[in-house]
Amino acid sequence: MSPFLTLARIALLCLSLCCSVHAAGTLDIIQQQPHRLTELQYQITDVSLSANELVADPALFHNFTALTPQQNTLRITAQQAVWLLAKIKNPYPEPWDAVLSYHFLAVDKVSFYKVATDIPSVQFLGRSGSAFPFSERPLPLYSFSQPLRFDIAEQTSVLIKLEDAAMIGTELSISSLAPLxxxxxxxxxxxxxxxxxxxxxxxxxxxxxxxxxxxxxxxxxxxxxxxxxxxxxxxxxxxxxxxxxxxxxxxxxxxxxxxxxxxxxxxxxxxxxxxxxxxxxxxxxxxxxxxxxxxxxxxxxxxxxxxxxxxxxxxxxxxxxxxxxxxxxxxxxxxxxxxxxxxxxxxxxxxxxxxxxxxxxxxxxxxxxxxxxxxxxxxxxxxxxxxxxxxxxxxxx
Known part of the structure; x- marks a missing residue:
């Protein structure tokens, strides 16, 4: 048997062992993987519009449209901002410490707001983006993440303002901190x-x-x-x-x-x-x-x-x-x-x-x-x- 065939068989054996171990570990954590939010709404406004002005104006706040799966990216200018509206519910029978993540790493600014629709008003949660120093991020992750606290069976709306001079992504995910x-x-x-x-x-x-x-x-x-x-x-x-x-x-x-x-x-x-x-x-x-x-x-x-x-x-x-x-x-x-x-x-x-x-x-x-x-x-x-x-x-x- 040639040395090449021997090395090839050893490599295939090691690969199969690694795949089996990886598959066993994947079965244990598959339910804990970050969940991508699919039912998102968006609208494009002037960059000077604030979150409170958006929520306080019924015509603007009800002007959101559903985001299609084909809209992975949106092109904008420096004078525009994209707003994403996500409705999130706690799926667990206990309080949940979740992390909302935005994954388009080239965006300049990302601002997170919690919407109180009965007033209406917004609560500023935090901001991040490639235009700010890395040390200012709430979590030391490559994605732009914002911690959220949910009570039992709580459902809330989160507003995300995205600012960039060229192009932005639209992918959001939510999970607990450990799976993230x-x-x-x-x-x-x-x-x-x-x-x-x-x-x-x-x-x-x-x-x-x-x-x-x-x-x-x-x-x-x-x-x-x-x-x-x-x-x-x-x-x-x-x-x-x-x-x-x-x-x-x-x-x-x-x-x-x-x-x-x-x-x-x-x-x-x-x-x-x-x-x-x-x-x-x-x-x-x-x-x-x-x-x-x-x-x-x-x-x-x-x-x-x-x-x-x-x-x-x-x-x-x-x-x-x-x-x-x-x-x-x-x-x-x-x-x-x-x-x-x-x-x-x-x-x-x-x-x-x-x-x-x-x-x-x-x-x-x-x-x-x-x-x-x-x-x-x-x-x-x-x-x-x-x-x-x-x-x-x-x-x-």
Whole structure:
């Protein structure tokens, strides 16, 4: 029996044991997982409108509309605010210390209010958001959480005001503190696995670049490093550990890191797939690189909505151009090992696409698993990069 098959069987055995232990633990806590609130109502108003003014005006307070499942995110401007109205009831035959959590980590400001409909008035509970220092949060969690106290069979309405200059999410969940901490720990473990995989890819790409004399791998290492910065900015780890007292860095660093990752991806495609190409291929690659630089420096000249539009435009164009060029060169070039560089470019493109999807869908679990799978494929491809320099025939793309 070959050593490879032996290692594969050992890995499968360990994986099955881990899955069985995880399944046994999941059965015990499945009823305690944070519950996502689905029957939410919302409306968009002027940002200057206060909660008391909203509740005191019957026309405004009855102007809420039901939030559809397709409205995971809403686009607004700096002059607008989104109000979410949630009705929550204590399901336990005893007083309940609950925690209401808002999971869109890029929002600027989140304010929580408890509504007394019989007066009518509101009670301010607390505020949070990426525009405030991390130390001001009531709970040291990446999500924006607010503790609530429910009496027996109590039902109350909670009003949440969301302020941002570009886009906000609409996901709310409620649970007890212990399940919320456990879910937060599980998410932290998944994020740490992906972060560790990216750091290993950075080191592996640098080592392979030195060993195999491939300049393209230095650009690929820069892409993985910038991609890691994008990830830790989106999941809140950079805010809590790198600049907890400087919340203004959150709105700036995401565009810088995404622009840097797109620039490194364009350089990788140029050094590996377009070394001796001419014509439209080089022009398209140069355009992609300039777009990435435009996004990289966008915090210096662009407003919130403009930066968001520029982010989506640059990501769409740069990823599309890189993906199409990689597939075209892989299918039309007969040089040995070209498909491996093409697959690396495709894998890097898929990583950014999966990250964007998980950002829009509030880090859905299967997207994180897919991202880890793509990183594993990238590692396998890096281990099989040839030492000889690639010589590509000149062609117009």
């Amino acid at each position: 901490l456990e879910a937060s720990q599980q998410q932290l473990q998944q994020d740490s696995m992906i972060n560790g995989a990216l750091l290993l890819l950075v080191l592996l790409a640098l080592c392979r670049g030195v060993q195999q004399h491939q300049p393209a791998l230095y650009a690929l290492a820069g892409f993985y490093l910038a991609f890691l910065l994008v990830l830790i900015t989106l999941n809140g780890q950079a805010f809590s550990r790198l600049w907890p007292l400087h919340p203004e860095m959150n709105a700036v660093f995401i565009y810088i890191s995404v622009g840097a990752s797109l620039a490194c991806l364009s350089l990788f495609a140029r050094f590996s797939l377009l070394r001796q190409s001419s014509g439209y291929g080089l022009w398209l690659n140069s355009g992609s690189f300039l777009l990435a630089l435009l996004l990289l420096f966008s915090p210096l000249f662009a407003s919130g909505p403009m930066k968001l539009k520029l982010l989506f435009i640059c990501m769409t164009l740069v990823l599309s151009i890189t993906l199409l060029q990689a597939l075209f060169i892989s299918l039309t070039t007969q040089v040995r090992y070209t498909p491996r560089f093409s697959l690396l470019a495709v894998a890097a493109t898929l990583q950014l696409l999966l990250l964007q999807l998980s950002y829009m869908a509030n880090f859905v679990q299967w997207l994180n698993t897919s991202l880890l799978f793509v990183l594993t494929i990238s590692t396998f491809l890096l281990l099989h990069i040839p030492k000889a320099r690639l010589q590509f025939a000149r062609r117009d793309l």
